[in-house]
Amino acid sequence: xxxxxxxxxxxxxxxxxxxxxxxxxxxxxxxxxxxxxxxxxxxxxxxxxxxxxxxxxxxxxxxxxxxxxxxxxxxxxxxxxxxxxxxxxxxxxxxxxxxxxxxxxxxxxxxxxxxxxxxxxxxxxxxxxxxxxxxxxxxxxxxxxxxxxxxxxxxxxxxxxxxxxxxxxxxxxxxxxxx
Amino acid sequence: xxxxxxxxxxxxxxxxxxxxxxxxxxxxxxxxxxxxxxxxxxxxxxxxxxxxxxxxxxxxxxxxxxxxxxxxxxxxxxxxxxxxxxxxxxxxxxxxxxxxxxxxxxxxxxxxxxxxxxxxxxxxxxxxxxxxxxxxxxxxxxxxxxxxxxxxxxxxxxxxxxxxxxxxxxxxxxxxxxxxxxxxxxxxxxxxxxxxxxxxxxxxxxxxxxxxxxxxxxxxxxxxxxxxxxxxxxxxxxxxxxxxxxxxxxxxxxxxxxxxxxxxxxxxxxxxxxxxxxxxxxxxxxxxxxxxxxxxxxxxxxxxxxxxxxxxxxxxxxxxxxxxxxxxxxxxxxxxxxxxxxxxxxxxxxxxxxxxxxxxxxxxxxxxxxxxxxxxxxxxxxxxxxxxxxxxxxxxxxxxxxxxxxxxxxxxxxxxxxxxxxxxxxxxxxxxxxxxxxxxxxxxxxxxx
Numbered sequence: 221x222x223x224x225x226x227x228x229x230x231x232x233x234x235x236x237x238x239x240x241x242x243x244x245x246x247x248x249x250x251x252x253x254x255x256x257x258x259x260x261x262x263x264x265x266x267x268x269x270x271x272x273x274x275x276x277x278x279x280x281x282x283x284x285x286x287x288x289x290x291x292x293x294x295x296x297x298x299x300x301x302x303x304x305x306x307x308x309x310x311x312x313x314x315x316x317x318x319x320x321x322x323x324x325x326x327x328x329x330x331x332x333x334x335x336x337x338x339x340x341x342x343x344x345x346x347x348x349x350x351x352x353x354x355x356x357x358x359x360x361x362x363x364x365x366x367x368x369x370x371x372x373x374x375x376x377x378x379x380x381x382x383x384x385x386x387x388x389x390x391x392x393x394x395x396x397x398x399x
Numbered sequence: 400x401x402x403x404x405x406x407x408x409x410x411x412x413x414x415x416x417x418x419x420x421x422x423x424x425x426x427x428x429x430x431x432x433x434x435x436x437x438x439x440x441x442x443x444x445x446x447x448x449x450x451x452x453x454x455x456x457x458x459x460x461x462x463x464x465x466x467x468x469x470x471x472x473x474x475x476x477x478x479x480x481x482x483x484x485x486x487x488x489x490x491x492x493x494x495x496x497x498x499x500x501x502x503x504x505x506x507x508x509x510x511x512x513x514x515x516x517x518x519x520x521x522x523x524x525x526x527x528x529x530x531x532x533x534x535x536x537x538x539x540x541x542x543x544x545x546x547x548x549x550x551x552x553x554x555x556x557x558x559x560x561x562x563x564x565x566x567x568x569x570x571x572x573x574x575x576x577x578x579x580x581x582x583x584x585x586x587x588x589x590x591x592x593x594x595x596x597x598x599x600x601x602x603x604x605x606x607x608x609x610x611x612x613x614x615x616x617x618x619x620x621x622x623x624x625x626x627x628x629x630x631x632x633x634x635x636x637x638x639x640x641x642x643x644x645x646x647x648x649x650x651x652x653x654x655x656x657x658x659x660x661x662x663x664x665x666x667x668x669x670x671x672x673x674x675x676x677x678x679x680x681x682x683x684x685x686x687x688x689x690x691x692x693x694x695x696x697x698x699x700x701x702x703x704x705x706x707x708x709x710x711x712x713x714x715x716x717x718x719x720x721x722x723x724x725x726x727x728x729x730x731x732x733x734x735x736x737x738x739x740x741x742x743x744x745x746x747x748x749x750x751x752x753x754x755x756x757x758x759x760x761x762x763x764x765x766x767x768x769x770x771x772x773x774x775x776x777x778x779x780x781x782x783x784x785x786x787x788x789x790x791x792x793x794x795x796x797x798x799x800x801x802x803x804x805x806x807x808x809x810x811x812x813x814x815x816x817x818x819x820x821x822x823x824x825x826x827x828x829x830x831x832x833x834x835x836x837x838x839x840x841x842x843x844x845x846x847x848x
């Protein structure tokens with residue numbers, strides 16, 4: 221989810237943020253996002269996120285990397301260009317293990333980071349939320365809760381009021397203009 | 400038994416950000432500049448040594464026949480070993496949920512990266528014609544020749560390239576939230592833009608953190624077997640040959656233990672000055688130093704056991720070449736004093752760390768860690784040179800004498816390593832701010848309940 225327009229509420233502690241998110245979920249809000257200076261598992265649960273699916277991408281990539289490395293070694297050394305050295309077999313599985321393993325690890329790591337970049341839309345250097353004054357404290361010591369204007373339960377006045385009641389220090393509009 | 404805290408006091412998140420991020424934009428101290436110029440001199444020596452080697456040839460080195468592996472491989476194994484503690488601290492301690500790793504992990508990861516850079520130089524230069532290094536990579540060339548994968552050289556290439564890449568990804572992934580914090584706080588527009596580009600638009604969104612936590616954990620999990628595999632592969636360069644003193648099945652675990660031993664020593668050597676220069680006594684506490692000293696003691700005993708076992712197996716095998724190697728050539732042959740240096744530095748010196756006073760004294764830790772680095776270099780020298788200079792045929796024996804170019808390159812890599820490290824301390828928050836805040840948050844919760 222990328223927040224285009226909506227409301228942003230600032231909290232002083234992570235516990236207030238979690239409580240507010242849980243309450244809003246109970247009231248039917250579904251398109252929530254939170255911004256914290258460090259990862260907090262409780263926040264992710266509170267805004268209704270499940271486990272990341274990245275491992276399901278990484279595992280096949282690792283297997284493909286390892287299989288590709290083994291096949292390449294087998295094809296080049298045993299089929300296409302046999303080197304007879306000291307009577308050793310051309311297809312030598314134990315000697316092929318190190319590179320097979322290394323390539324499995326390499327492909328796993330590369331795919332994991334690539335998936336992170338794609339899922340988190342990294343390299344988009346600017347997003348509307350950065351224009352909210354005071355948002356730079358999200359990387360320092362403040363905790364923010366955002367509600368997208370496309371949320372089924374979204375109502376500008378009512379939502380802002382509820383956020384204040386739930387302990388928000390201040391509530392700001394994101395994306396400029398009327399949401 | 401009460402243990403020292405991993406974080407002194409209860410700094411607020413804002414205080415932590417101020418303290419840890421400011422290392423990157425505070426003017427550098429005179430100590431930093433002093434080290435910087437030393438590092439520059441070293442780097443120049445490296446450039447000169449490498450240029451001479453590439454333009455004239457490998458004959459400038461002390462290598463001869465039969466000692467075809469000299470400083471090139473000694474320094475390669477030594478440097479890559481130093482890198483291993485970084486991954487060990489970052490990955491294995493993360494998986495084991497050891498909280499004390501938090502404030503030192505990025506420091507150690509940086510050390511890993513820069514050590515692997517130095518290590519990587521040596522096998523390439525040792526090829527003699529480094530511009531053909533790409534021949535170990537399988538690509539459909541017009542020569543229609545493929546690399547020989549049953550040789551250790553392509554294994555090394557795959558292992559080092561993977562190790563470097565994964566370490567870099569792990570380090571950078573850990574850095575992203577802190578780079579975002581730098582972007583939000585850096586003084587001046589130029590720095591804000593530069594950090595902003597490197598932060599990749601990180602906003603700290605829970606949607607991103609959900610993936611981030613998994614990826615960071617995955618990279619830690621992937622790095623863990625890499626530590627073991629990389630040094631096992633390096634040790635296989637030796638173990639698959641028939642040189643007396645090399646052909647040994649104990650090599651992989653023995654090399655891995657030695658690598659972690661030397662790496663932890665290097666962490667101490669670098670961390671003790673950096674901690675004082677930047678005044679980070681509250682996040683890098685005596686508890687950290689104490690734990691590292693204990694790791695040194697443990698790995699020193701693994702090494703001691705391996706040394707003893709090598710001697711025992713040699714004696715038990717009855718192989719006269721091996722017996723000559725271990726019982727005559729090493730303790731009494733040429734360069735015997737390095738063999739004894741190795742034993743003193745790697746076996747005796749770490750025994751100091753049985754005493755808590757030694758584990759908590761900065762002076763003792765600094766000098767002991769320096770001696771351990773020296774001892775580990777001596778060990779690589781003993782293994783590589785002694786086996787070759789006293790192999791099967793006495794008529795072929797030849798003593799290895801390093802040349803000035805050898806020393807210029809070796810000392811030069813130390814300068815270059817220091818240079819990279821100083822620049823890292825200069826431009827990047829080298830204590831992971833987000834992770835320390837997370838730790839502070841957890842500690843607060845533990846106290847609350």
